[in-house]
Amino acid sequence: MKEQDKTKYELAGAIKTLMEHAELDRITVKDICTQCGLSRQTFYRNFKDKYDLVNWYFERLAQRSFKQMGVSYTLREGLLKKFCFIKAERSFFAQAFKSRDCNSILAYDYESILSLYTGIITRKTGRPLEGDIRFLLEMYCKGSIDMTVKWATTGMRQPPEEIVDLLIEAMPERLRLLLSGLQ
Numbered sequence: 211m212k213e214q215d216k217t218k219y220e221l222a223g224a225i226k227t228l229m230e231h232a233e234l235d236r237i238t239v240k241d242i243c244t245q246c247g248l249s250r251q252t253f254y255r256n257f258k259d260k261y262d263l264v265n266w267y268f269e270r271l272a273q274r275s276f277k278q279m280g281v282s283y284t285l286r287e288g289l290l291k292k293f294c295f296i297k298a299e300r301s302f303f304a305q306a307f308k309s310r311d312c313n314s315i316l317a318y319d320y321e322s323i324l325s326l327y328t329g330i331i332t333r334k335t336g337r338p339l340e341g342d343i344r345f346l347l348e349m350y351c352k353g354s355i356d357m358t359v360k361w362a363t364t365g366m367r368q369p370p371e372e373i374v375d376l377l378i379e380a381m382p383e384r385l386r387l388l389l390s391g392l393q
Contacts, residue, residue, distance in 0.1 A: 264309075
């Protein structure tokens with residue numbers, strides 16, 4: 211592992227530890243640095259702010275799960291990996307999804323899945339999204355993020371398989387057809 215990645219993981223470990231006992235919005239960069247014994251300068255050399263750190267850590271999840279949809283995972287497999295990862299990192303994600311900061315993981319996750327699905331559909335159809343498909347996709351992505359947040363912040367009572375199946379079932383038929391056959 212590269213030294214810079216090692217440092218980023220140290221900072222991620224520190225914020226994860228802090229989030230077990232405090233809300234993300236109340237944690238400071240100073241708290242993170244104190245927790246892992248790194249300087250503020252080191253923090254800012256790697257991240258713009260604490261939300262950038264959270265989003266970086268979430269991106270590690272994305273690369274191993276839902277961003278592999280249509281590459282090496284089906285839609286269900288990618289979503290299942292995402293929700294299993296969220297559940298395995300329960301304290302971190304329960305706190306991260308509570309934040310409503312403009313740089314929060316909520317906004318980052320929405321942009322990530324919207325971009326992913328848009329890319330899959332445009333590659334499959336060979337043309338940009340039409341207005342009505344874009345509307346359906348944006349609506350679906352917002353709704354799926356809201357349900358992900360609800361699941362993550364209220365105890366994750368449903369097993370990941372169940373929430374994934376419900377999210378797929380809730381997908382508008384026209385989107386489901388465009389995303390069908392993801393291999």
